[in-house]
Amino acid sequence: MNAISAIVKAFGWREAVPVYIDNEYGVGIIPYLTDSLQAVDTQVPYRSAISPFATDDQILKELLKLKAMQTRVFIVHMSLRLGSMLFTMAKKVGMMGKGYVWIMTDGVADFLNSMDYSVIESMQGVLGVKPYVPRSKSVENFRVQWKRKFHHDHPDLVDAELNIYGLWAYDATIALAMAIERVAGTMNFGFRKGNISSNSTDLETLGVSQIGPSLRQALSNTRFKGLTGDFLFINGQLNSSTFQIVNVDGNGDGARRVGFWVTGKGLVKRLKSATANTSKNSSSNNNSTTLSTIIWPGDTAPVPKGWEIPTNGKKLRIGVPVKEGFTQFVNVTRYPGTNASKVEGYCIDLFDAVVAELPYAVTYEYVPFANPDGNSAGTYNELIHHVSLRTFDAAVGDISIVANRSLEVDFTLPYMESGRVSMIVPIIDDESMKAWVFLKPLTWDLWVTSLVFFIFIGFVVWVLEHRINEDFRGPPSHQASTGFWFSFSTMVFAHREKVVSNLGRIVVIIWCFVGLILTQSYTASLSSFLTLQQFQPTFTTIDELIKKGDFVGYQNGSFVKETLKSLGFDESKLVPYKSAEDCDQLLSKGSKNGGVAAAFEGPTSIHLILAQNCSKYTLVEPASILEAPRWKNISNIQEFNTDGLGFAFPKGSPLVPDVSRAILKVTEGDKIKEIWGKWFGEMGTCPDRSNSVPSNRLGLNSFWGLFLIAGITSCLALIIYFGMFIYQNRGVLKPFDTRVSMRSRILDLLKIFNQKDFKSHAFKKSIVDDGSGITVPVMGEPSPSSNSINTDFHGEQGTPSAEDVYHNQNELTFCREEALFIEHSETSQGTFTAIELACENY
Numbered sequence: 001m002n003a004i005s006a007i008v009k010a011f012g013w014r015e016a017v018p019v020y021i022d023n024e025y026g027v028g029i030i031p032y033l034t035d036s037l038q039a040v041d042t043q044v045p046y047r048s049a050i051s052p053f054a055t056d057d058q059i060l061k062e063l064l065k066l067k068a069m070q071t072r073v074f075i076v077h078m079s080l081r082l083g084s085m086l087f088t089m090a091k092k093v094g095m096m097g098k099g100y101v102w103i104m105t106d107g108v109a110d111f112l113n114s115m116d117y118s119v120i121e122s123m124q125g126v127l128g129v130k131p132y133v134p135r136s137k138s139v140e141n142f143r144v145q146w147k148r149k150f151h152h153d154h155p156d157l158v159d160a161e162l163n164i165y166g167l168w169a170y171d172a173t174i175a176l177a178m179a180i181e182r183v184a185g186t187m188n189f190g191f192r193k194g195n196i197s198s199n200s201t202d203l204e205t206l207g208v209s210q211i212g213p214s215l216r217q218a219l220s221n222t223r224f225k226g227l228t229g230d231f232l233f234i235n236g237q238l239n240s241s242t243f244q245i246v247n248v249d250g251n252g253d254g255a256r257r258v259g260f261w262v263t264g265k266g267l268v269k270r271l272k273s274a275t276a277n278t279s280k281n282s283s284s285n286n287n288s289t290t291l292s293t294i295i296w297p298g299d300t301a302p303v304p305k306g307w308e309i310p311t312n313g314k315k316l317r318i319g320v321p322v323k324e325g326f327t328q329f330v331n332v333t334r335y336p337g338t339n340a341s342k343v344e345g346y347c348i349d350l351f352d353a354v355v356a357e358l359p360y361a362v363t364y365e366y367v368p369f370a371n372p373d374g375n376s377a378g379t380y381n382e383l384i385h386h387v388s389l390r391t392f393d394a395a396v397g398d399i400s401i402v403a404n405r406s407l408e409v410d411f412t413l414p415y416m417e418s419g420r421v422s423m424i425v426p427i428i429d430d431e432s433m434k435a436w437v438f439l440k441p442l443t444w445d446l447w448v449t450s451l452v453f454f455i456f457i458g459f460v461v462w463v464l465e466h467r468i469n470e471d472f473r474g475p476p477s478h479q480a481s482t483g484f485w486f487s488f489s490t491m492v493f494a495h496r497e498k499v500v501s502n503l504g505r506i507v508v509i510i511w512c513f514v515g516l517i518l519t520q521s522y523t524a525s526l527s528s529f530l531t532l533q534q535f536q537p538t539f540t541t542i543d544e545l546i547k548k549g550d551f552v553g554y555q556n557g558s559f560v561k562e563t564l565k566s567l568g569f570d571e572s573k574l575v576p577y578k579s580a581e582d583c584d585q586l587l588s589k590g591s592k593n594g595g596v597a598a599a600f601e602g603p604t605s606i607h608l609i610l611a612q613n614c615s616k617y618t619l620v621e622p623a624s625i626l627e628a629p630r631w632k633n634i635s636n637i638q639e640f641n642t643d644g645l646g647f648a649f650p651k652g653s654p655l656v657p658d659v660s661r662a663i664l665k666v667t668e669g670d671k672i673k674e675i676w677g678k679w680f681g682e683m684g685t686c687p688d689r690s691n692s693v694p695s696n697r698l699g700l701n702s703f704w705g706l707f708l709i710a711g712i713t714s715c716l717a718l719i720i721y722f723g724m725f726i727y728q729n730r731g732v733l734k735p736f737d738t739r740v741s742m743r744s745r746i747l748d749l750l751k752i753f754n755q756k757d758f759k760s761h762a763f764k765k766s767i768v769d770d771g772s773g774i775t776v777p778v779m780g781e782p783s784p785s786s787n788s789i790n791t792d793f794h795g796e797q798g799t800p801s802a803e804d805v806y807h808n809q810n811e812l813t814f815c816r817e818e819a820l821f822i823e824h825s826e827t828s829q830g831t832f833t834a835i836e837l838a839c840e841n842y
Helices: 002-010 030-039 056-067 080-092 117-122 137-153 164-183 212-220 271-276 346-356 380-388 444-465 476-492 502-535 542-548 560-566 580-589 605-612 634-638 655-667 671-680 704-728 742-753 761-766 789-794 802-823 829-841
Strands: 017-021 048-050 073-077 101-104 127-131 224-226 229-231 243-248 255-262 266-268 316-321 331-335 340-344 364-369 409-411 422-428 552-555 574-577 598-601 617-620 648-650 767-769 775-777
Touching: 002 030, 002 101, 002 127, 002 243, 002 255, 002 266, 017 030, 048 056, 056 080, 073 080, 080 101, 080 117, 127 255, 137 164, 164 212, 164 224, 164 229, 316 346, 316 380, 340 346, 340 364, 346 655, 346 671, 364 380, 380 409, 380 648, 422 580, 422 605, 444 476, 444 502, 444 704, 476 502, 502 704, 552 560, 552 580, 560 574, 560 598, 574 580, 580 598, 580 605, 598 605, 605 617, 648 655, 655 671
Parallel strands: 017 048, 017 073, 073 101, 101 127, 316 364, 552 574, 552 598
Antiparallel strands: 127 243, 224 229, 243 255, 255 266, 331 340, 409 648, 422 598, 422 617, 767 775
16 A cells, blocks of 8 residues: 555645445455555545446446546556456546556456456556566476466366465465474474363364464564565564556556565665665655656556546536625625526636636636525635535635635635735824924934933033133133033034144044934934824724723624634624725724724735725734734734635645646736736725834934944043143143142142143244244234234233233243243253243233
8 A cells, every 4th residue: 555655646646536346355455545645645535335246337337426526546456357347347438548547456466467358458557566576587487387287286277377375375385384394393283172161162172282382483483585585574574575566558468567666765666776775766756767657548658637627527616705895806796586696806807817727628616605595604714614525616705825724725826915914093193292203213212322422522522622722712601511512513513613623623523423324314214203193003002902992893704803812802892894884984983982993904905995094094014013022922923924815625626736826827927917907906005004103213222333433532532632631741740849739739730721722733823933033922912813822811902901810820820830841841941031031921
């Protein structure tokens, strides 16, 4: 049986019908054959049992029944006499022609050489499976001896052939004789009688051999080279044989061998390839490499596909759902007077186009899945169940391909897009939220980080500029406000203050780049939010609906009901609707007024509902529906998945592969556009309103790299600046008078930090040459840059004002400290005199 199932699998046949003799010999093998076929995913739709005493008329009746079926693969297991009658009658009724497959077991295949020529001629193309006995000199000698003795004992029988059973019997007898010889000298060959009473049966009167256990043990250990090959027992059973696959020639030459089946190797073309290749060739669907060329019934070489639509059989019954809404997919119109029905719609036209692409003719009729009164007979799941029961040969309609349905039927490839169940909810227009929509583009962590960096950058620029830049001078409050104003104004490039230090320029350039990226991103995100603000959904997650106990809607008969129940909705909160108009009415009323708060739909019908109500409802995608932590489990998300729409057929239907290929031809051509335009051409389109608000917000994770660069640059600028400042004023920290405390030194250093740096290049234009080679500040002449040294401390006319007295004293102290530092350095006396003169002028 494994050899037969390997042949069936190699050629890809999905169904096979056993034809067997109705006695112990035939019935006993059927469970093993069925299990073997199911192991290779081949169904047994029917079992044909023929009586061992059947007449030609009875056989003819059974063959006509088989001919009316779709299956064309038959496995024959019966005696030689009945098998000869079966194939002779099959030839007469035309069942030995093109497209048929016949496989016979060794019950007939072992006796092909002894059949009449007329029977062999009717069996042209039949495959046979029988044990293989290697040809050897010992086998040929034995056959000659056997024939000579057989003719001597039975001179009336002319055509006598020795089959495999005779060879097995000879080897078994030799094995038994060898075992007896081993125990003959040590055991008593007598029989032990039991206690026989007057009420004993005949079985009890039989004796029990005293050498039985020893003989059985000796037989189990017997091993030799017999006529049929190696004779040995493994776990009490003879070693499995190699089977040969034969193909009946039909020209009177008997059968020719086309391959072998070897245990553990499968189908092989030659035995030597079985020993060289340890893989199971039977798992391959490429039959050209596993068997030699086969001539099939009808003298054809192409492999039969194993099934046909019977020309004299009934039409295929195609079940279609009866529905009141969404009639663009399927619409059943019943005529009361005649009880006739008209079936039309997108799915119907598509199925007609697909069948027209099949390479053979298929006759079918549409049968509405309805009660006698014309109303729907049940849900889509019930329609699928009737297909699995073969009440219908197929089901056509807007049937979603989901997991639980695929357990009952086989679906074709989807002819419409796959997707997930989505939620339709009303749109809200909250005026109070519009006032604060400008805050939504950025997350709070990004807002806070940006504010902190504005303050930090303002502080850094002030530190770098306030000693050398007049724009950052003045009272402390003025300096602080100028620094912050400068930092914030860079976001819109409205700053008027000049930056004169190189370190400050580097910091400002980096910060302006960060500001440019932030402002551009904020502008784009705000534009998106201003658009999405018009389509805010009333609900965005399932948790909200379940907690509030709101009613939700689903399409009547859809699989969505079971999905919602599995996700935690109470069945009493589920409201069915029949059409897009019903859905609109329920959503308009709301959950508190006898309607629903949301409607759940598949990826196909949902666009029909939204197309008619673009301004009232919006779509919430599954990714947003299942945002809550309780829905993070992937199994819950899978509940929302569908593989699109497809046609349903019974399990193992041979039509599925061909229909799937025809679907690809139709959907890849122009025909699908024509059908779509016919039924959905006038359907409006709505903008994409999926609830994608959370994904549009800009967070710190998108900009932390920019802030990191700006922060590192600013910190490095501060480190460099303070290093240079301390180095330049190292004389303050290490005065010649050691009695000065460190606190006083630090305070003096802070005073210097708060004063102008006259040695900076920013004040060079306020220093002129007096003609003697010594440069001194010009008193009373304003500096071109901002304010001259003289103006800062003497006013416009060189006369100090009352409010400048304090500042003059600080500047004078600075000059004296500078002079003191230079005096103890290697500075020339002339330079020292110039600085001293400048301080005296102050």
